[in-house]
Structure formats: C-alpha cells, structure tokens
Amino acid sequence: NYYAILAENQKLHNELQELKGNIRVYCRIRPFLRGQTGKQTIIEYIGENGELVVVNPSKQGKDGHRSFKFNKVYGPAATQVEVFSDTQPLLQSLLDGYNVCIFAYGQTGSGKTHTMTGPESASEDEWGVNYRALNDLFRISQTRERTYKYEIKVQMVEIYNEQVHDLLSSDGPQKRYPSLAIVIYFVFLDFHTLGILSTSQTNGLSVPDATMHPVASTFDVIELMETGLRNRAQGATALNERSSRSHSVVTIHVHGTDTKTGASLRSSLHLVDLAGSERVDRSEVTGDRLKEAQHINKSLSALGDVIFALAQKSPHVPYRNSKLTQILQSSLGGQAKTLMFVQLNPDIGSFSESVNTLKFAERVSGVELGAARNSKDGRDVRELMEQVASLKDTIAKKD
Numbered sequence: 001n002y003y004a005i006l007a008e009n010q011k012l013h014n015e016l017q018e019l020k021g022n023i024r025v026y027c028r029i030r031p032f033l034r035g036q037t038g039k040q041t042i043i044e045y046i047g048e049n050g051e052l053v054v055v056n057p058s059k060q061g062k063d064g065h066r067s068f069k070f071n072k073v074y075g076p077a078a079t080q081v082e083v084f085s086d087t088q089p090l091l092q093s094l095l096d097g098y099n100v101c102i103f104a105y106g107q108t109g110s111g112k113t114h115t116m117t118g119p120e121s122a123s124e125d126e127w128g129v130n131y132r133a134l135n136d137l138f139r140i141s142q143t144r145e146r147t148y149k150y151e152i153k154v155q156m157v158e159i160y161n162e163q164v165h166d167l168l169s170s171d172g173p174q175k176r177y178p179s180l181a182i183v184i185y186f187v188f189l190d191f192h193t194l195g196i197l198s199t200s201q202t203n204g205l206s207v208p209d210a211t212m213h214p215v216a217s218t219f220d221v222i223e224l225m226e227t228g229l230r231n232r233a234q235g236a237t238a239l240n241e242r243s244s245r246s247h248s249v250v251t252i253h254v255h256g257t258d259t260k261t262g263a264s265l266r267s268s269l270h271l272v273d274l275a276g277s278e279r280v281d282r283s284e285v286t287g288d289r290l291k292e293a294q295h296i297n298k299s300l301s302a303l304g305d306v307i308f309a310l311a312q313k314s315p316h317v318p319y320r321n322s323k324l325t326q327i328l329q330s331s332l333g334g335q336a337k338t339l340m341f342v343q344l345n346p347d348i349g350s351f352s353e354s355v356n357t358l359k360f361a362e363r364v365s366g367v368e369l370g371a372a373r374n375s376k377d378g379r380d381v382r383e384l385m386e387q388v389a390s391l392k393d394t395i396a397k398k399d
C-alpha cells in the first residue's frame, strides 16, 4: 500500500544518506570572470570521484602540485542546477526530522554568495542553494500532504564581530543593536511514527529574539531574502565590504504534524554564507579592521575545530568557542547532516589562499570521507540509489 511504499522509500533514502556519512565536503571552483581572460589557472585536474589537483604554474616540477579528495568537485562550468542536485537529498532528510547545516567557505570573491544565494536579482536559473532549498521544501511537503502537514518558518541573522543581529527585523538595521542572545536548549520528541528515527531530536531555535517569518510560497521567500540582503548591505562603509566580514545565517524551521496520529516532528536547516577566509596581514591592518580580522579568524577556527572533532568522533566537541558554532550547534553533530561548500578562485594570484582553503577543508573532512566510502551490509550506494529511484517511480504512478 501507499504508506508502506512511502515508509520503505524513506527508510532506503535515510540508509543511503547514512552511507554517505554525516559530514560531506563539496569543492566548487568558480569560472574566470569577464575581463579575466589570459589569466593562468591553478586547476590541473578534476576527477569524477572528487579528486582535485592544483598546481602553482610559477613553480616547476612536482613541488608545485598538490592533490586533494572531496565528496565531489564542481568545475567552473557547473551550473546552479547541477550543484543543487547533489544537495537536494539533504532536504528530504530535513523533512524526515534531521537537522541540516549547509555552509560556504572560502576567500572573498571565491563564489560563496553565488553558491548560497546566487547573483543579485537572479533569474530562477541562477538561484543559489537558499532559494532552491526552500522551493524544494514546498514541493516535497506537497507530495507528503496525505501523511504530514508541514509549517515552514524562516529567520536570518548576521554575526559581525561576535555580535548577532536580526536581518529580517521590520525596524530596519538600527534594531541590530544590541546583540541578540543565543539560547541553546533541547526538546526531546516522541519516536517518529514510521520508526525511522530512533533517537530524539534537538530543536534548532538558537536565537529566539530574531524575528520568525512563516513562509508558504516562493514569493514569500524572495521577499524575505531581499529584505535580509538589503539589511546586510546597509551597515557597509563601502559597497559589499561588510558582507565579506560577517557571517550570514538563514535558519529554516520545519514543523511537521502527522495527519493521523498528531505526532510532531521538528527540524532545522542552517544555510550559512561565511565571512571571507583570507588571511589578513597583521602588520598592515589596525583598529577596526584588525578587530574584524581577529573575530573572523577565531570563529572560522572554532568552526574547523568543531567539524574536526565531529569527524574524529571525539567525545568533546568545542561548540562554545564562537557565536557561530553556538548558533549552529543543533545542526552540527549527533544525527545532523553537514555539508560544506569549499569555494575556490581559479586564478594563480589566489594560489596560496586557495591552498589555505583546501587545507582547512582537508582537515575537517579527512577522517569521515574515508568511512563514508565503505558500504554497509554488503549493499553499495548505487544499489540503494536504484531502489530509491524505482520506489519513487512506483509512488509517482500511484499519485
């Protein structure tokens, strides 16, 4: 029957996600931009299975080469649609009650905002992960109408100099101050009625004073995001300056109610556009710039330490060391799924920054990636994917 097929489909989907591991790292290389023709690229090789070789063209011989391994590497020609297709399964996990965190890491200009949001006033083709994720949530929740009723709400905050500000307050940016408090508390829920989730979930409401906005359509989402982006830009002293020195966090709260039993399920998705990871030369900056650089450095290191601890399955995970990791706590670790986009600028002028970025990524991903490639119960990922696809077909025919 319909419910049995749906349950089986979800179970297989979750198994498939388990096999892939809870932490995944995708590398994305942006294209050269207009006016950059003739520049030398550092990209030497991109493999189908996530291999990446970069080379410093100014260094001869083996010394200039470095190779890395990710879950996935997207070359400069990858489209927003392609990138999202590998992210999409996490949204199904979200609706099944898992917390999810997706973030973009890289130096300023490497394409973080392009991946997460897309260009300003983007057409649908150019939409980034944020818009696509919300759109997809609406779509999937409709296909589940018979079993679940979902409510979706959005918050958007900025973390600047370890202070948290609401980007969606109708009072405008002056309401940014003082910094909003972060509360971390846990809500334990009943077992999922389908028996898929066996452990309790944590609630992702970490900034309770940031305004909460119910969304029901793509139109609502576009309006909210535009407000948020406008507010984010307003604190800037020079155009776009501030956005590269603050983290922006869009949080999507999902509340599902089982239409039969009334049991409820809560989960949250954090979509994070991180501050630029570039190293700032301490001898050259002073005052506000130095303070900003120190805050960014501290929070990105804290994030790296948390993910590293999780990947190592360390008993102590140092969430407390930054506002960023405190806010994201519910969607990092435990059963939560984490996806990091590592963004690269292909230009040789960025070689050393790119290597720093890649080293950060390698450190946080190394352990988990090895484990994630193993298969469980003799079934491999492809086999499971085929089963999921065929079950989806069956469900589509039923509808």
Ligand code: ADP
Pocket (backbone or CB within 6 Å): 029, 030, 031, 033, 076, 106, 107, 108, 109, 110, 111, 112, 113, 114, 115, 119, 244, 343
């Ligand atoms: P960041 O947020 O990391 O500072 P941006 O996303 O603003 O970087 O990207 C810098 C510039 O490169 C922007 O003009 C952006 O539109 C462009 N860009 C980034 N990634 C891509 C891509 N994949 N395709 C086309 N243009 C891109």
Ligand code: MG
Pocket (backbone or CB within 6 Å): 112, 113, 114, 243, 244, 273
């Ligand atoms: Mg940006």
